[in-house]
Amino acid sequence: MALVDKHFEDSAGVGISEATAADFVALLKPRVMSLVVFTAFVGMVVAPVAVNPFLMVVAIGAIAIGAGASGALNMWYDADIDALMARTASRPIPAGRLAANDALAFGVVLSVLAVMTLGLLLNWLAAAMLAFTIFFYAVIYTIWLKRWTPQNIVIGGAAGAFPPMIGWTAATGSIGLESIVLFLIIFLWTPPHFWALALFKQGDYGRAGVPMLPNVAGEAATRRQIFVYSLLLAVSGILPTVLGYNSLWYGIAAALLGIGFIGYAWQVLRMPDGDAGMKPAKALFGYSLLYLFAIFALILLDKLVLRMAGGLLA
Amino acid sequence: MKQEELERVTMTEAQKKARRNRSIALGLALAVFVVIFYVATLVKFGPAILNRPL
Numbered sequence: 001m002a003l004v005d006k007h008f009e010d011s012a013g014v015g016i017s018e019a020t021a022a023d024f025v026a027l028l029k030p031r032v033m034s035l036v037v038f039t040a041f042v043g044m045v046v047a048p049v050a051v052n053p054f055l056m057v058v059a060i061g062a063i064a065i066g067a068g069a070s071g072a073l074n075m076w077y078d079a080d081i082d083a084l085m086a087r088t089a090s091r092p093i094p095a096g097r098l099a100a101n102d103a104l105a106f107g108v109v110l111s112v113l114a115v116m117t118l119g120l121l122l123n124w125l126a127a128a129m130l131a132f133t134i135f136f137y138a139v140i141y142t143i144w145l146k147r148w149t150p151q152n153i154v155i156g157g158a159a160g161a162f163p164p165m166i167g168w169t170a171a172t173g174s175i176g177l178e179s180i181v182l183f184l185i186i187f188l189w190t191p192p193h194f195w196a197l198a199l200f201k202q203g204d205y206g207r208a209g210v211p212m213l214p215n216v217a218g219e220a221a222t223r224r225q226i227f228v229y230s231l232l233l234a235v236s237g238i239l240p241t242v243l244g245y246n247s248l249w250y251g252i253a254a255a256l257l258g259i260g261f262i263g264y265a266w267q268v269l270r271m272p273d274g275d276a277g278m279k280p281a282k283a284l285f286g287y288s289l290l291y292l293f294a295i296f297a298l299i300l301l302d303k304l305v306l307r308m309a310g311g312l313l314a
Numbered sequence: 315m316k317q318e319e320l321e322r323v324t325m326t327e328a329q330k331k332a333r334r335n336r337s338i339a340l341g342l343a344l345a346v347f348v349v350i351f352y353v354a355t356l357v358k359f360g361p362a363i364l365n366r367p368l
Contacts (some may be wrong), residue, residue: 016325018332021339054357058350113347121354 019098026092027075027103028068028110035292036067036163042296043167043182046245046303051122051171059122059170063163066114066130070159072107073138076100078146081208087201107138118170126170133162147209150216157190158183164296181239182299188233189292192226192265196285199223199268200278223269226284230265234258237295250302254295261291 040063044056051059075082075091083094092098111134119127141156149155161183168179198205198212199222205212214222237258241251264287267280275281325333355363 016323016329016333017336018328020332020335024336024339052357054353058354061350117350121351121358 017099017102019092019102023092023098024072024106027072027098027106028065029071029075030068032071032160033064033068035160037064038293039182039186039296040064040163040167042300043164043179044171045300046178046182047168047171047176049172055121056171059118059126060167062114062118062121063130063166063170065110066118066134067137067163069107069110069114070134070137072103072110073134074142076103076107077138077142079103081147081210084208085201085204087204118166122170123173125173125175126166129162129166129169133159133166136162147211150211150213152211153194154191157187157194160190161186177243178240178245181236181243181245182296184236184239185233185295186292188229188236189288191229192233192261193285193288193292195222195226195229196268196281196288199281200285219271219273223271227262227265227269230261234262240299246299246302247306250298253298257291257294257298261287264288 037060040060041056044051044059075093078088079091079093079100082088082091088094093100093103111131115127115131115134118130137156137159141152141159145152145156164182164186165175165179168182169175195213198214199219202212202214206215213225234255235258237254238251240246241248241254261284264280264284268284271278271280
């Protein structure tokens with residue numbers, strides 16, 4: 001069986017496109033891009049090598065455009081199931097504003113430009129990691145895993161976890177344990193975040209035939225797995241202090257945020273089967289967004305304070 | 315001549331407006347790309363790159 005064995009009918013027809021620039025921007029998943037920009041920025045700033053500010057902006061831009069391009073490729077391939085889910089039905093392709101093949105061309109061209117820019121202006125190891133991330137998200141996750149296994153977002157989550165690591169590598173030209181810790185935090189954060197969403201969007205995923213964990217293994221198994229990943233996430237959050245990259249103050253704040261995460265996950269664990277409101281799952285989803293932002297902001301702030309203190313003592 | 319007229323595509327106002335919108339966005343994106351590589355070249359190699367025998 002070929003990996004690409006289907007074709008979403010171009011609802012925009014073979015005529016002249018009425019797509020605007022805003023439709024192409026929507027293909028880049030701007031909200032996901034904003035998270036990529038932030039985490040890549042943190043990765044670059046905490047790296048032990050200072051980068052020219054202009055090159056830093058270019059690197060973060062290239063990483064964000066690369067991530068956006070993989071989003072466009074995802075929307076190209078998933079247009080058929082996006083049309084079936086309320087959350088995604090208004091995306092440019094299922095809504096008929098943009099032809100699927102235009103999205104494919106847009107995604108491929110931007111991917112190449114982003115990788116080449118990062119390679120030419122920063123370094124080729126970072127560029128290779130960006131290329132791998134785009135391939136991982138578009139092919140391994142979107143085309144292969146997403147419709148095949150309920151562990152789709154566990155493995156696919158790696159794609160979202162790479163940006164801070166790429167930022168760190170763009171600055172240093174190498175891969176370090178510190179950047180792997182940043183990767184690990186996002187990697188372990190992804191399952192409870194998306195499974196909380198999957199719990200209260202079960203109907204959507206079921207209609208589209210996407211084998212998300214609640215649809216395949218049931219709500220109880222999902223709630224247990226959310227709790228286990230939340231424990232692992234809380235531990236990974238304090239690793240920067242344990243490994244000596246951040247201060248004890250960061251460690252205490254991260255531990256408190258982690259306990260909060262476990263608290264929300266505990267409420268989800270105690271939620272009865274078939275809970276109509278799904279309030280605990282919605283609360284965990286909201287808190288997970290806040291948690292990731294807070295952890296990365298704290299890592300950044302703490303590092304800057306440590307450097308300033310180091311500079312004053314020197 | 316008549317055949318050519320038959321094959322001509324007449325765009326609607328919405329299509330013309332969308333094409334203009336895309337053209338402006340593409341032009342701006344290209345301009346930004348050129349500026350990025352111009353400034354990045356100066357940053358990476360220093361202003362001395364402009365000071366060479368022609």
